[in-house]
Amino acid sequence: MMKTKTLLTALLTTCLMPAAAVMADGPLPTDPHVVAGDITITQPSATQLLLQQSGAAGIVDWGSFSIGTGNGVQFDNGNGATLNRVTGNDLSSIMGSLNATGSVYLVNQNGIVFGKSGVVNTGGTFVASTLDIDSGDFLAGGDDVFAGNSNGYVINLGRISALGGDVALMGRTVVNEGTITAPNGTVGLVAGREILMRDASLDDGLFSVRIGGSDTSVSDSGTIRAAAAELRANGGNVYALAGNTDGTIAATGVAKVKGRVFLTAGDTGKVQVDKSVKATGADGKGGKVTVGAGTVDIAGQLDVTGTNGGEVRITSDIETVFSGEILAYGKGPASTGGFVEVSGKHLTYDGTVNTGGGTVLIDPDNIEVTDGNSTLAGATVFTSGQVVDLLDVNNFILETTGSDTEAGSIVVSSQIMAFTPFTLTLLAHGDIVANASIMVGDDTVGGLNLVAGWDGSTSTEAFEASVFDGADLASQTIFGNASGTLYFVNETRRSASGSVFIGEGNQFNGISVGAYSGDTNIYANNLVLTGTDNPEVNYGYAQLGYNASGFGVGANL
Template identity: 25%
Template sequence: MMNKSHLLHWLLNGSALYCLLASHSTAAQIVPDATLRVNSIVTQQGNAIAIEGGTQAGGNLFHSFREFSVPTGSEALFNNRLDVQNIFSRVTGGSISNIDGLIRANGTANLFLLNPNGIIFGPNARLNIGGSFLASTATRLNFADGTFFSAAADQTQPLLTISVPIGLQYGANPGRILVQGNGQGIRSTSELIDTTIGLRVQPNQTLALVGGDVALEGGTLKTAGGRIELGSVAGTGLVSLTSTDKGFALNYDSVPNFGDIQLSQQATADASGEGGGDIQVRGRRVILKDGSPIEASTLGAKPGGTLSVNAQESVEMVGMSANGQFVSGLFALVYPGSSGAGGNITVETKRLTILPGAARIDTSTFGQGASGTLRVTASESVEVIGRSADLNFASGIFNSVQPEATGAGGNLIIETGRLIVRGGAQVLAGAFGEGRGGNLTVTATESVEVSDQIADGVFSGIFTQTEAAATAGNLTITTPQLTVGNGAAVSASSFGGTGAAGNLMINTARLIVRGGAQVTAATQPGGLGGRLTVNASEFVEVSGTGFGGSSLLTTSTFGNADAGDLSIETGRLIVRDGGLVQAATTGAGSGGTLTVRARELVELSGTSADGGERSSLIAVTQGTGDAGDVRIETDRLIIRDTAGLSVNSRDSSSGAAGNLIVEASSILLDNGSLQALTAGGDRGNIQVTSNSLQLRRGSRITTNATGEATGGNIAIATGTLAALENSDISANSEQASGGRVTIDAQGIFGTSFRLPPILDTPESDITATSQRGVEFSGIVEINTPDVDPSSGLVELPQAVVDVAALIDRRCSVGSEQSRFVVTGRGGLPPSLSEAIATDAIVVDWVTLGQGRGDFGAGELQSRGAVQGRSDANRRDAETRIGLRLQPGPIMSAQFYDLGEASNSWDNRPRVPASPRPRVFFGEQIVEATGWVKGANGEVILTATEPAVTPHHSWQRPTYCP
């Protein structure tokens, strides 16, 4: 084991060895290589190194060195003539260039430094040149005329040119470029020149570092409104150069493979200026950490440029500075007092990851200028995770109008495969000042997942929001699956101001809201609420509760302005375990309309785990504003296990409840409810249209009113209504008149109309009462054929039928050979050995002649319905009467003329009927006074009463062997 003295000795020797190596690398000065027609001349006086000579061709000056390093505290001056436009310097030896001093050049010449072995800029490295500075580990520089200036050892006499440079050609193993610093160069003011440390070029010039891997370790790169290029080339490739008004723009289309670019230890690259400059970052992986920002902000009246990051594999941002003052990220801001528009940020990669530590991408405005557009394109995923350690600042992607700002917000666009926002992170397009907020658009080809509430009021989310007088932008999410869970939120809202909220549009196959999460378009106190529209081709599921209460899909208003509408169009809507779909108002504003169109199913079921929250679909008012309506259109509606569908006016509210309108092929309430409960106003009605309506286990359809509110109305149109196991239908009131219950049904099972004082029974009841007394009771109207569906039913045998026995060859009832034939719509006998009922009749539609009048039917020894339709205002009107008769002792006739129905009901088993007086227009029509049955079983109306003779519905066979 190494003892402490040996360890200390090893550390000291190691440190001495490192210092020796370091001093050796920095001791190397600037040494010409004598490869040019006119070689470079280097002279040193103290710490000053003068570089003269070189070969000039037109405006181009060429220098060639075997070694090129500038020690700490030294100054290297390229003493060029003022007519020189470009200085090209190459390093042909095998050593890395270590630059920890000052590099100067005369005039406005651009300076190019090529060293394929690598370049290190120390913490004391500075630039003082009038033009652009390009440091590269390329092997040669290409020119427009086809010539090149190579740093390869085999080139001794280059063909020098007056042409312009057009590209950097890289070899197989480009060297690394490293910029070191103390991390003190991050912008903290709006001053144009905010610091003198680091590598800086003049305003509107280019600072480019293009090598193998590129790293900034606390280093600083600056240009005021110019251009910064960071490029990492791995292996052979060509980077093209194009002259611009800001120096040079680089293009990487001919680079197949890239290396890594990393900024750490509060490093920064900053092109902020009067108008924001341009920054381009190209690599395989781009990493910003330890509070290292890249910034191109607007500080004055000129428009901003573009900050572009393109990473072949990934972009990663993580962590704050050690002192907690700076965060890692990309910034194109409009500073306070600036009127120029903000610059744009574009990120293109496979994977973008923004990790805890308040890392962010931000294009917000704090001034008069509008913010720019922020666009993220990540083919695989975007992950935005976490917050600062004190939870005060979220990691995220932001494009906002900040307080006191008057500029409009720009748009925020995210295009990816998967978007994940969790751990308290946020994606936000906000309007907190006077300027209108920008739109936020998310398109994810696979999924969007938003999750986690990590403290009270601290949760992950995707938002468009206004907290001032400005209008918020719209939020649109398009993805196959959107999951919002564990207290997170997706919201387009207005809070604390008068600005209108934006609209929230979700286009998906599957929307899942669970664990107390919220999808909301809300407003308080004065701004109009936005619309919430969900188009989910497969299903919408809202389930469970969480830290803040129920999982929620809602539009709501908490102030004087109206809430927006909530519209859901899907295959299936499932609300369970305490989930809530809601359109609400708690102030003077009106609630929005809640509309659900579900092709297959709407299912509400259950309560929260603690039983405190019912699964509900509701439009509610708790203020003076009226609640909105609820409209449901679906194939099947299922409400069970105490869940409910309702429109409510709460006890503390003076606003009216909305109306509940349901259209469904089938409706099942199994310990569920349809409710319109009102404490004020004159609404709160329920309208149900269905082929089949079933109520079981204490289910309710109610429009009950409290206080002095009038009970609402219930209108049910259904094929069959079955109310079993103490399931009630009621339109009751406390201190006002009861409502009206109207039921149109072909058949009603299991329920009865109750009159006071018999109301609350263990049976299923239909009521419309008032606690003020019988004279204030409402109206119950039940319209149904006077048919007992159980009449004439024959109990079928429980045994399985033998198919072979369906044909009976024995003698019939008349003891002769039988033949059993079934044709048309006639009835069947109970079995093959029994006779068909004697009163079976087949009746077709009958069309009367032209004229005006009505139709009266007398008593028939059958049961059925006569339905007539005429237009009494037309002489050529046609009246159609349908007779549908079934066995039984009662016949009903209904005829509608001028909107009124006349009914005739008789329980007497007689055949003839006395005619009523009739008045016709046009041709004379002889009234029917009798009827006979034809050979085919049809009913024929006759002008005279026929002789009544017994008739059997079966004939005795003529032959039986």
């Protein structure tokens, strides 16, 4: 954290030192040249500049574009959009006010700084970018592509508001320590070398970083309030920092813009969240927060509560560290719980999650539940207490996906005893090894599902119901197939009314159930043992009990 703050201080110092000389002159934009559109520029007073535009779009090139303290620039551009491109060598320093009836785009490859006294208010969209946009594309409308090799920064310490549109700050490095508001649109802090800004938001958001880099970064320690928010840097770093007590990212959706927050940095970048992030829909239901990067560090609070619980998805290709809090519950008496996924090839979990009866999914490569030292190399470790705490208010799924180098095993080395109405599901790509007892709920509530050899799906309709509607399942289900093994090292007892499925019909490998020493006791209303009838193989067996030879029935029924 201190290293990050030091970096931000250095950025601000670098940008503001040359800006100080400009600000001392109390400037207004200079040397305008109208490139396109019907535009008239006048100066009503020494401190005010007025731009009047008729038509949907216009372009003005400026020698410089800065606004000193106490000065103001007014764009009377109706519902249109005005592109302002700086062709000189000075960065833009906005210490006064910029107001517009429509949309304003400010492009300056030298950098753009909004000071603490700087105020921007637009009726439409506001864009500040160190990346350029093609004039023809801008005039044509539709999706916009911003590109360039500028090393300039975009820094906001002031207040930016777009009443009827979006706010976008784009460049190699983007910093927000001020307040940004877009009640009917999306706020985007986007770092990259080539960025797509869509004409309308899609399922994956309004912005896409086409060309990023490890030298790109987004840092937000201010306040963002909008219908949706996106902090993106492909291959770089995204920092959502708790810079002040009021700082937050709040997305409250509207009819045309869902209440969503995206914090993404590509497969090799990093996302760090230390602040409060909240997303709700226009209908009052919980919104959606998506966090994705090579490395993810969540220490803040992610809140998608509402009349129904919302959705949080945290994914990483390298490592996820979660020590924060996720709230995804519904607040009404008939509300439904939310869904939370916390994923990572390697995962460190030390936070809390409350979905209010919804589902929590954890899916690293390998998992061990232990109160001591892990016996499974490289495994994500949960204590039995963490599992029980999660089962207090959530259905809990522990899933391993495995990889070319990881078996995808789940090992339970410490006792799990949870008196809960919710369901624990273990889905192992490889084996499940129970070195300790597992007890979830009782004969009437709660559920336990164990699946070894999990391939991401199952054809058993009853099991699918028990996974996704586990709170309604008042029994335990055990399901396994030949690609994985269920090991119950100690005595296993079940007295509920569920079913046990070992294997699937017409599979190539044999199925065995038994104990090397001790008894194998199975009590059932109906017990069916079926060998494969697949015509492509010339053998098949279903084995009950232990038989050293590997084939045949090794126990009496």
